[in-house]
Amino acid sequence: MKNEQGMSIIVKRITRITVSLIFLFGVYIVLHGHLTPGGGFAGGVIIALSFIHVVLAFGKDFALRRLNEKLASIFESLGAVLFLTVSLLGLFLAGIFFLNVLPKGKPFNLLSSGIILPSNIAIFIKVGAGLFMIFIALAMLRITEGKKGE
Amino acid sequence: MSLYFLCLILLAIGIWCLLVKKNLVKKIIGLGIVEYAINLFFILLGYRFDAQAPIIAKDSNSMIMVDPLPQALILTSIVIGLGTTALMVALAVRIYEKYGTFDISEIRKLRG
Numbered sequence: 001m002k003n004e005q006g007m008s009i010i011v012k013r014i015t016r017i018t019v020s021l022i023f024l025f026g027v028y029i030v031l032h033g034h035l036t037p038g039g040g041f042a043g044g045v046i047i048a049l050s051f052i053h054v055v056l057a058f059g060k061d062f063a064l065r066r067l068n069e070k071l072a073s074i075f076e077s078l079g080a081v082l083f084l085t086v087s088l089l090g091l092f093l094a095g096i097f098f099l100n101v102l103p104k105g106k107p108f109n110l111l112s113s114g115i116i117l118p119s120n121i122a123i124f125i126k127v128g129a130g131l132f133m134i135f136i137a138l139a140m141l142r143i144t145e146g147k148k149g150e
Numbered sequence: 151m152s153l154y155f156l157c158l159i160l161l162a163i164g165i166w167c168l169l170v171k172k173n174l175v176k177k178i179i180g181l182g183i184v185e186y187a188i189n190l191f192f193i194l195l196g197y198r199f200d201a202q203a204p205i206i207a208k209d210s211n212s213m214i215m216v217d218p219l220p221q222a223l224i225l226t227s228i229v230i231g232l233g234t235t236a237l238m239v240a241l242a243v244r245i246y247e248k249y250g251t252f253d254i255s256e257i258r259k260l261r262g
Binding site: 108 | 203205207208225232236239240
Protein backbone atom coordinates (compact mmCIF):
# COMPACT_ATOMS: atom_id res chain seq x y z
CA MET A 1 0.00 0.00 0.00
CA LYS A 2 1.94 2.97 -1.22
CA ASN A 3 -1.06 5.28 -1.47
CA GLU A 4 -2.33 5.63 2.05
CA GLN A 5 -4.40 8.76 1.53
CA GLY A 6 -8.14 8.75 1.11
CA MET A 7 -10.63 6.07 1.98
CA SER A 8 -10.39 2.29 1.64
CA ILE A 9 -9.78 0.32 -1.55
CA ILE A 10 -13.49 -0.51 -1.92
CA VAL A 11 -14.50 3.14 -1.95
CA LYS A 12 -11.76 3.99 -4.44
CA ARG A 13 -12.74 1.18 -6.83
CA ILE A 14 -16.45 2.09 -6.73
CA THR A 15 -15.58 5.76 -7.17
CA ARG A 16 -13.69 5.01 -10.37
CA ILE A 17 -16.85 3.43 -11.79
CA THR A 18 -19.44 5.92 -10.59
CA VAL A 19 -17.65 9.24 -11.19
CA SER A 20 -17.89 8.99 -14.96
CA LEU A 21 -21.58 8.07 -14.72
CA ILE A 22 -22.31 11.07 -12.48
CA PHE A 23 -20.40 13.33 -14.87
CA LEU A 24 -22.35 11.97 -17.85
CA PHE A 25 -25.66 12.51 -16.04
CA GLY A 26 -24.68 16.11 -15.33
CA VAL A 27 -23.88 16.72 -19.00
CA TYR A 28 -27.25 15.19 -19.94
CA ILE A 29 -29.06 17.51 -17.49
CA VAL A 30 -27.28 20.55 -18.97
CA LEU A 31 -27.88 19.67 -22.62
CA HIS A 32 -31.57 18.85 -22.09
CA GLY A 33 -32.23 21.87 -19.88
CA HIS A 34 -34.81 23.36 -22.25
CA LEU A 35 -36.72 20.10 -22.74
CA THR A 36 -36.83 18.47 -19.31
CA PRO A 37 -36.49 19.75 -15.74
CA GLY A 38 -32.96 20.77 -14.97
CA GLY A 39 -30.69 23.23 -16.69
CA GLY A 40 -27.38 24.91 -16.12
CA PHE A 41 -27.53 25.27 -12.37
CA ALA A 42 -28.67 21.75 -11.57
CA GLY A 43 -26.22 20.20 -14.03
CA GLY A 44 -23.38 22.33 -12.66
CA VAL A 45 -24.13 21.18 -9.13
CA ILE A 46 -24.11 17.53 -10.25
CA ILE A 47 -20.77 17.94 -12.06
CA ALA A 48 -19.23 19.71 -9.05
CA LEU A 49 -20.47 16.83 -6.89
CA SER A 50 -18.64 14.35 -9.13
CA PHE A 51 -15.37 16.25 -8.54
CA ILE A 52 -16.09 16.48 -4.80
CA HIS A 53 -16.63 12.70 -4.89
CA VAL A 54 -13.09 12.27 -6.21
CA VAL A 55 -11.67 14.60 -3.53
CA LEU A 56 -13.48 12.71 -0.76
CA ALA A 57 -12.45 9.25 -1.95
CA PHE A 58 -8.84 9.83 -2.99
CA GLY A 59 -7.77 12.60 -0.63
CA LYS A 60 -7.23 16.20 -1.54
CA ASP A 61 -3.60 15.90 -2.63
CA PHE A 62 -4.38 13.43 -5.42
CA ALA A 63 -7.38 15.36 -6.70
CA LEU A 64 -5.92 18.85 -6.45
CA ARG A 65 -2.89 17.77 -8.50
CA ARG A 66 -5.20 17.33 -11.50
CA LEU A 67 -7.60 20.21 -10.94
CA ASN A 68 -6.22 22.83 -8.63
CA GLU A 69 -7.86 25.99 -7.45
CA LYS A 70 -6.16 28.14 -10.08
CA LEU A 71 -7.66 26.10 -12.90
CA ALA A 72 -11.07 26.18 -11.21
CA SER A 73 -10.80 29.97 -10.95
CA ILE A 74 -10.01 30.20 -14.66
CA PHE A 75 -13.04 28.06 -15.48
CA GLU A 76 -15.31 30.15 -13.27
CA SER A 77 -14.21 33.37 -14.96
CA LEU A 78 -14.61 31.69 -18.34
CA GLY A 79 -18.22 30.86 -17.54
CA ALA A 80 -19.01 34.47 -16.66
CA VAL A 81 -17.31 35.78 -19.81
CA LEU A 82 -19.14 33.23 -21.95
CA PHE A 83 -22.52 34.22 -20.51
CA LEU A 84 -21.74 37.89 -21.11
CA THR A 85 -20.70 37.10 -24.67
CA VAL A 86 -23.96 35.28 -25.37
CA SER A 87 -25.98 38.17 -23.98
CA LEU A 88 -23.99 40.86 -25.78
CA LEU A 89 -24.26 39.00 -29.09
CA GLY A 90 -27.87 40.10 -29.41
CA LEU A 91 -26.93 43.68 -28.57
CA PHE A 92 -24.26 43.87 -31.26
CA LEU A 93 -26.04 41.95 -33.99
CA ALA A 94 -29.55 43.34 -33.65
CA GLY A 95 -29.46 46.05 -31.00
CA ILE A 96 -31.42 44.28 -28.27
CA PHE A 97 -29.81 42.81 -25.16
CA PHE A 98 -30.29 39.03 -24.88
CA LEU A 99 -31.98 38.78 -28.26
CA ASN A 100 -32.25 35.32 -29.72
CA VAL A 101 -29.88 35.42 -32.69
CA LEU A 102 -29.68 31.70 -33.34
CA PRO A 103 -32.28 29.79 -35.39
CA LYS A 104 -35.03 28.22 -33.32
CA GLY A 105 -35.30 24.86 -35.07
CA LYS A 106 -38.10 22.35 -34.74
CA PRO A 107 -39.80 21.95 -31.34
CA PHE A 108 -38.69 19.14 -29.00
CA ASN A 109 -35.39 18.66 -30.80
CA LEU A 110 -32.08 19.04 -29.02
CA LEU A 111 -31.15 22.18 -30.98
CA SER A 112 -34.48 23.89 -30.68
CA SER A 113 -33.90 26.66 -28.18
CA GLY A 114 -31.76 29.38 -29.75
CA ILE A 115 -29.44 30.94 -27.20
CA ILE A 116 -30.82 29.04 -24.20
CA LEU A 117 -28.42 26.16 -24.81
CA PRO A 118 -25.22 28.32 -24.89
CA SER A 119 -26.48 30.21 -21.81
CA ASN A 120 -27.07 26.91 -20.01
CA ILE A 121 -23.55 25.76 -20.86
CA ALA A 122 -22.07 29.04 -19.56
CA ILE A 123 -24.04 28.79 -16.31
CA PHE A 124 -22.97 25.16 -15.99
CA ILE A 125 -19.26 26.06 -16.23
CA LYS A 126 -19.69 28.93 -13.76
CA VAL A 127 -21.70 26.98 -11.18
CA GLY A 128 -19.64 23.81 -11.40
CA ALA A 129 -16.32 25.59 -10.96
CA GLY A 130 -17.70 27.90 -8.27
CA LEU A 131 -19.16 25.11 -6.15
CA PHE A 132 -15.98 23.08 -6.47
CA MET A 133 -13.97 26.14 -5.42
CA ILE A 134 -16.14 26.60 -2.32
CA PHE A 135 -15.50 22.99 -1.38
CA ILE A 136 -11.74 23.06 -1.87
CA ALA A 137 -11.49 26.39 -0.04
CA LEU A 138 -13.11 24.68 2.95
CA ALA A 139 -11.01 21.53 2.49
CA MET A 140 -7.71 23.41 2.30
CA LEU A 141 -8.34 25.26 5.57
CA ARG A 142 -5.87 23.78 7.98
CA ILE A 143 -7.80 22.94 11.12
CA THR A 144 -5.52 23.15 14.12
CA GLU A 145 -6.32 22.79 17.77
CA GLY A 146 -6.58 26.28 19.15
CA LYS A 147 -5.49 27.62 22.48
CA LYS A 148 -8.25 26.30 24.70
CA GLY A 149 -9.51 28.06 27.78
CA GLU A 150 -7.27 31.04 27.52
CA MET B 151 -54.22 22.61 4.98
CA SER B 152 -52.52 19.85 6.95
CA LEU B 153 -49.52 20.14 4.64
CA TYR B 154 -49.06 23.77 5.67
CA PHE B 155 -49.30 22.69 9.31
CA LEU B 156 -46.60 20.05 8.82
CA CYS B 157 -44.47 22.73 7.15
CA LEU B 158 -44.96 24.92 10.24
CA ILE B 159 -43.85 22.03 12.46
CA LEU B 160 -40.67 21.69 10.38
CA LEU B 161 -40.04 25.43 10.81
CA ALA B 162 -40.58 25.09 14.58
CA ILE B 163 -38.08 22.22 14.75
CA GLY B 164 -35.51 24.36 12.98
CA ILE B 165 -36.06 27.36 15.25
CA TRP B 166 -35.89 25.11 18.33
CA CYS B 167 -32.58 23.68 17.09
CA LEU B 168 -31.32 27.22 16.45
CA LEU B 169 -32.23 28.44 19.93
CA VAL B 170 -31.52 25.49 22.21
CA LYS B 171 -28.45 23.76 20.82
CA LYS B 172 -25.07 25.05 21.91
CA ASN B 173 -22.91 23.44 19.26
CA LEU B 174 -22.21 25.77 16.35
CA VAL B 175 -22.48 23.00 13.73
CA LYS B 176 -25.90 22.03 15.07
CA LYS B 177 -26.96 25.66 14.86
CA ILE B 178 -25.92 25.72 11.20
CA ILE B 179 -27.96 22.55 10.60
CA GLY B 180 -30.93 24.21 12.33
CA LEU B 181 -30.69 27.23 10.07
CA GLY B 182 -30.65 24.85 7.12
CA ILE B 183 -33.86 23.22 8.37
CA VAL B 184 -35.53 26.64 8.69
CA GLU B 185 -34.47 27.49 5.17
CA TYR B 186 -35.84 24.25 3.75
CA ALA B 187 -39.12 24.72 5.61
CA ILE B 188 -39.59 28.15 4.04
CA ASN B 189 -38.65 26.80 0.61
CA LEU B 190 -41.17 23.98 1.03
CA PHE B 191 -43.86 26.47 2.04
CA PHE B 192 -43.32 28.52 -1.10
CA ILE B 193 -43.40 25.42 -3.30
CA LEU B 194 -46.63 24.28 -1.61
CA LEU B 195 -48.24 27.65 -2.36
CA GLY B 196 -47.93 27.01 -6.07
CA TYR B 197 -48.71 23.30 -5.96
CA ARG B 198 -51.84 21.77 -7.45
CA PHE B 199 -52.91 18.20 -7.11
CA ASP B 200 -53.27 16.15 -10.34
CA ALA B 201 -51.12 18.69 -12.17
CA GLN B 202 -47.86 18.21 -14.01
CA ALA B 203 -44.56 20.04 -14.21
CA PRO B 204 -44.78 23.38 -16.06
CA ILE B 205 -43.03 22.13 -19.18
CA ILE B 206 -44.66 21.54 -22.55
CA ALA B 207 -43.64 18.02 -23.47
CA LYS B 208 -44.32 16.07 -26.61
CA ASP B 209 -46.93 13.73 -25.18
CA SER B 210 -48.69 16.01 -22.71
CA ASN B 211 -52.37 16.59 -23.40
CA SER B 212 -53.64 18.10 -20.14
CA MET B 213 -52.74 21.73 -19.61
CA ILE B 214 -53.17 21.69 -15.81
CA MET B 215 -49.75 22.73 -14.49
CA VAL B 216 -48.27 23.80 -11.19
CA ASP B 217 -47.28 27.43 -10.75
CA PRO B 218 -43.72 27.95 -12.05
CA LEU B 219 -43.13 31.32 -10.35
CA PRO B 220 -42.43 30.01 -6.78
CA GLN B 221 -40.13 27.37 -8.24
CA ALA B 222 -38.06 30.01 -10.04
CA LEU B 223 -37.91 32.08 -6.85
CA ILE B 224 -36.89 29.11 -4.73
CA LEU B 225 -34.10 28.23 -7.15
CA THR B 226 -32.55 31.63 -6.37
CA SER B 227 -33.21 31.07 -2.67
CA ILE B 228 -31.36 27.74 -2.77
CA VAL B 229 -28.32 29.43 -4.33
CA ILE B 230 -28.28 32.14 -1.66
CA GLY B 231 -28.70 29.47 1.02
CA LEU B 232 -25.65 27.67 -0.37
CA GLY B 233 -23.59 30.86 -0.12
CA THR B 234 -24.68 31.66 3.43
CA THR B 235 -24.06 28.07 4.55
CA ALA B 236 -20.55 28.14 3.11
CA LEU B 237 -19.87 31.45 4.89
CA MET B 238 -21.18 30.10 8.20
CA VAL B 239 -19.14 26.91 7.94
CA ALA B 240 -15.99 28.93 7.19
CA LEU B 241 -16.63 31.19 10.20
CA ALA B 242 -17.26 28.13 12.42
CA VAL B 243 -13.95 26.62 11.29
CA ARG B 244 -12.17 29.89 12.12
CA ILE B 245 -13.81 29.99 15.57
CA TYR B 246 -12.74 26.39 16.21
CA GLU B 247 -9.22 27.30 15.14
CA LYS B 248 -9.08 30.22 17.57
CA TYR B 249 -10.90 28.83 20.60
CA GLY B 250 -10.59 25.06 20.20
CA THR B 251 -14.27 24.39 20.69
CA PHE B 252 -17.63 24.55 18.93
CA ASP B 253 -19.55 25.12 22.18
CA ILE B 254 -20.66 28.73 22.32
CA SER B 255 -20.89 28.75 26.12
CA GLU B 256 -17.15 28.05 26.34
CA ILE B 257 -16.04 30.89 24.12
CA ARG B 258 -15.09 33.19 26.92
CA LYS B 259 -13.54 36.02 24.94
CA LEU B 260 -16.96 37.02 23.66
CA ARG B 261 -18.15 37.98 27.16
CA GLY B 262 -18.07 41.63 27.99
